Amino acid sequence: MTTRNLDALFEPRAIALIGASNQPGSVGHVVARNLQESGFKGPVLPVNPAGGAIRSTLAYASVADLPMTPDLAVIATPAPTVPGLISELGARGCRAAVVISAGLGDPAFRQALLDASRPYLLRIIGPNCLGFLSPPRGINASFAQLTPAPGGLALVAQSGAVTTAALDWACGRGFGFSHVVTLGDMADVDFGDMLDYLALDDATRAILLYVESVTDARKFMTAGRIAARAKPVVVIKTGRSAAGAKAAFSHTGALAGADAVYDAAFRRAGMLRVGQLRELFDAVTTLSSGLKVRGDRLAVLTNGGGAGVLAIDALEQLGGRPAELQPETIEALNRALPATWSGGNPVDIIGDAPPERYGAALEALLTDPGADAVLVLNCPTAIADGEAAARQVVETLKATRSRRPVLTSWLGEVSQVEARRLFAQAHIPSHETPDEAVRAFTHLVQYEKNQAQLM
Known part of the structure; x- marks a missing residue:
């Protein structure tokens, strides 16, 4: 497992948005709005081939035209363009990217993505994800419908739809978040990496997981045990039934595995498994009380x-x-x-x-x-x-x-x-x-x- 370059995700000095757009309702437009209005203290650098301006901010025609090297890039462009962009960003010195773009489930595309990032040790969140939020740092690099309040909960989820529902429910009840990370198809960064980082994150008091599948069981167990010793880790694992496991496979392209095995693994790692979204927040509230x-x-x-x-x-x-x-x-x-x-x-x-x-x-x-x-x-x-x-x-x-x-x-x-x-x-x-x-x-x-x- 590794947390290498994840500081570029959680603590960037500059963020580039590749695929920024002025078209109302587009992903590039929503992400640009969220990035520019969430309070991030550093520069947000929109990239659009047409140049011009995005929401009154000067836009650049390409990665090569950027006036500075971004620590973090958010990519919302068609899938075939993503590997090339990753390579350009890595060559510029960018160390992390959130790939919102869908359509990279094909093994050849996925491998091209990894091959492009590997020479530069550039870390990838996604593809096919909602994005990333860090409210204490004023970062909303996502197309979520709201920016939650700062707080002590970290939410790591494979599903963007579940994440938006969780944010809506939690914000209405006063929960605040340190980080919200949607992993999507987990081409690179996975649950093990996130647990490893969040275990030592001072801003995070408890960790919430929405899991459809685990790709690296050894890494997950090792990181999960370390995290669970430091703070409560509460998890929802879908795919309890055969039909649910099949649905999880169709969503993320990864086999859910035998539910009883997951159950035993969560117990052995010191985590608490719950069955419902609301129960996730109820459980972490109770565990965080110190009782x-x-x-x-x-x-x-x-x-x-x-x-x-x-x-x-x-x-x-x-x-x-x-x-x-x-x-x-x-x-x-x-x-x-x-x-x-x-x-x-x-x-x-x-x-x-x-x-x-x-x-x-x-x-x-x-x-x-x-x-x-x-x-x-x-x-x-x-x-x-x-x-x-x-x-x-x-x-x-x-x-x-x-x-x-x-x-x-x-x-x-x-x-x-x-x-x-x-x-x-x-x-x-x-x-x-x-x-x-x-x-x-x-x-x-x-x-x-x-x-x-x-x-």
Whole structure:
């Protein structure tokens, strides 16, 4: 594996756009707009055979006409022109290129691309990709529909369409990114290279992967294990079914392989595999919270019996276990709660529960040796104040200084906004539904198991 010249991708001093265009709706037009409006501090050098200007920026007719050597080139021209452009760029001293152009899936074209880059050690992202974004550095070298906010997440994906959907979903929920890299057909740079670089990248706190295939298994495993020791690595791997594997092959031209093998490989490398796009972000949020669990036993505290039952059902479906409350915990709860409480796990403290009842019940559960974590639920009622209950949970955790993981789910939308804000300020994981909160708990459990295998 190698990260050679990847600094030219992540930290370029100048960027050339080959195939820049003024034609509305074209890839060259969208990429030019994104590059020029995303805040990059260095020069953006458009290249178009007609010369003239691209969006009021002087354009150059060829690579040879550029007034300076770009560290990074973005190529959005017809496929047959790309190998020649790579050779010209390499001769000028350019060290990295993002090849957005499609149509290079033919083995002869692919080999021509590699042959053109090899003498100059020029690194290639793509071809057939969405592009590359690095928000902290003001780089949007892509035709994505938006530039996300800077943040600590790095997203590496084979699919441009999945990437744009992920960016749209994540940005609407306040996630920020250190880097977004779409690998496309992976002629050169692959997942192993990206993991190797991002493992040591100070701007990246967690790594998200969307994988359709792995081309170099040894490199991927070695780099993945190094990265997973340094920060959470969460992965979606498509092609679980035979039909999905066939679809992945038609998309990237690479065999997806046996899903069980991938499953075992991700576990052994200390990564966490999830099944859905939304789950990808939920998982990394939970893992980045710093919570650690020692087992799979969960205690559930709720003011609504139905919500508690939903949580227990989800727990058993996802492979966790309801905590068996110890006799001393039952006694403490009997003293603090009305006689009508449920008497076991889930601990139903009844719909009229005031904040003090939440605090007393949570304090008792935090000391139970049979519970590895506690999930606190709240169903909105006209009798009790959900925001006050949330404030009490925060204050109880501060007062007890318990190291036991606590997750929350304040069900509903309009009436629970302030409660969720309080949990966010206190760095307490909060989820919209009980099953999402339980899934987050099982992510913690599985991640700890995978990390143990890694070590």
